[in-house]
Each structure stands twice: as C-alpha cells, then as structure tokens.
Amino acid sequence: MTNSKVSDNYLVHSLAKGLKVLASFDYNSKELSIQEISKKTGIHRTTVHRSIYTLEQEGFVERDDKTGKYRLSVKLFELGNIFASGMELRQCARLPLENLANNNLVSAHLAVRDEWEAIYIDKVEPQESMLRYSRIGKKVPLYCTAIGKILLSGIKVEKIIQGYANSSFSFKKRTPNSIGSIDEVIKEIEAVKRLGYAIDNEEFELGIKCIAAPVLDYNSNVVAAISASGTTSQLSEDKARDLIKKVQETARQISVRLGWVDKSP
Numbered sequence: 001m002t003n004s005k006v007s008d009n010y011l012v013h014s015l016a017k018g019l020k021v022l023a024s025f026d027y028n029s030k031e032l033s034i035q036e037i038s039k040k041t042g043i044h045r046t047t048v049h050r051s052i053y054t055l056e057q058e059g060f061v062e063r064d065d066k067t068g069k070y071r072l073s074v075k076l077f078e079l080g081n082i083f084a085s086g087m088e089l090r091q092c093a094r095l096p097l098e099n100l101a102n103n104n105l106v107s108a109h110l111a112v113r114d115e116w117e118a119i120y121i122d123k124v125e126p127q128e129s130m131l132r133y134s135r136i137g138k139k140v141p142l143y144c145t146a147i148g149k150i151l152l153s154g155i156k157v158e159k160i161i162q163g164y165a166n167s168s169f170s171f172k173k174r175t176p177n178s179i180g181s182i183d184e185v186i187k188e189i190e191a192v193k194r195l196g197y198a199i200d201n202e203e204f205e206l207g208i209k210c211i212a213a214p215v216l217d218y219n220s221n222v223v224a225a226i227s228a229s230g231t232t233s234q235l236s237e238d239k240a241r242d243l244i245k246k247v248q249e250t251a252r253q254i255s256v257r258l259g260w261v262d263k264s265p
Helices: 004-009 013-023 034-041 045-057 074-085 088-104 146-152 157-166 182-195 237-257
Strands: 061-063 070-072 107-114 117-124 139-141 198-201 208-216 222-231
Touching (some): 013 034, 045 061, 088 107, 088 222, 088 237, 146 182, 157 182, 182 198
Antiparallel strands (some): 107 117, 117 139, 198 208, 208 222
C-alpha cells in the first residue's frame, strides 16, 4: 500500500492545480474565462490566472482576443494523437471493428474502464448509420450499458460492492429499463459471466440497443470491451441473436491479437 504522506511529499501542488485547470475544459465547456475556471475547479482566481498564463506561454491553451476566454490548443491534440498511435489495444482492434460495423451496418465501439465509467477509445460507424449518441472520449456508466457490464464482469463481486459503496455514485435510472440497485447489478454481472456477452436493451437511451463482449489479454483478464449498437427497429430479435455471435467472434479476434490463447477443449 502506498504511503499517502510520502506520496504527498512528491506532489507538485502548482502543477496539480495547473492540470485541474486543463481538466476543466470539456465538450460542454470548450471556452472558459478565468472566473468560470475558478468556479468549476474551486481554485482561487489569482492562482487560476497564474496557471492559465503559464499554460498559454507553454502552448497548451490560447486566448480569444474578442471574448477574453481561453481554449485548448492544438498542442494537446498532437499529444493525444501520440498517445493514441501508441495504443496497442486500439491498433489490434481497428480492423475487426471495421469489419463488424461495415458488414452488419452497426456502430462498433471499443471501450476501457475508468473507475465506475466506461470510456470509448475507438468507434467505427458505417455511412448508412444514423446513430450519433456516442463519440471517442465519451464516458458512460458501467451499470446500464452493455459495454460497461462487460467491463464490470472482469472485477470480483466483492470489489464491485465495495467500490460502489465507497463512492458517491448513485444508480440513476436513465430510462425505465435501467438497473436501479447493487443487487440488480450483481445479478446482471453473474448472467454476463455465464453467457459471455451483455445486452443493453434501451437501458441507457430509449430506442437504442447494444450488444457487447469482452476483450481478453494473454492472462485472460478483461482489458476492454467491444459493442455493436443500433436502433431497436434495426436490431430485431433475430438480428440481435445473430449479432451476438458476431460480436463475440470479433472480441475473440482482438483478444488473439493481444496474445490471448483459447484453452477451452
């Protein structure tokens, strides 16, 4: 266990505040004033001013002379691309995801776990698709999404119970079909483990159905999840039943590329 007192001795507080300033920008807040950043982060305006000035000088943010507000610069996009290009998982998954999406006219996603949320790290969408609810970098809850249930299935039940109990998380019912308690989560995850796939039947968004399967590493650990999504009218019961096998096969292909070996008889 890490000694928090020792760790704090290595914490550069000014840098930590600067990173919080950067993190205050998101899809809904692409441009922010110093006052807005201060309100979002809880950091004093004077400190925000010093942090934003430093970030501007180093090329991480830029100021709009007309509005006086700040926005992220292209330098962060360049760094993000360096990170993305080095992601073995994303590289291994790209071709199988393209085949899944284009051959079945569904939106195909790749996601990893970030605490109690799933974050999309790749997406393939055929031109014919009208589905636009997801995007790379978007985070969604684990408990009411197919891709999230798969990621939960890689965690021990005791840790799931403890994790949700110790967090400020609440089981918000996104739709009337959403799971509403930890007991329902555990029951659902046990079914996912038994079946080898997960389904979101309008649990996260009405009119949208998703099917997901686990991506395994060489130690058979769940390191990611993939999903295929479409409208409920598009994914009839017969189509969904057929798609389950294709999603599982796609996940298996990616797992093999990551070094997983199928040891089943």
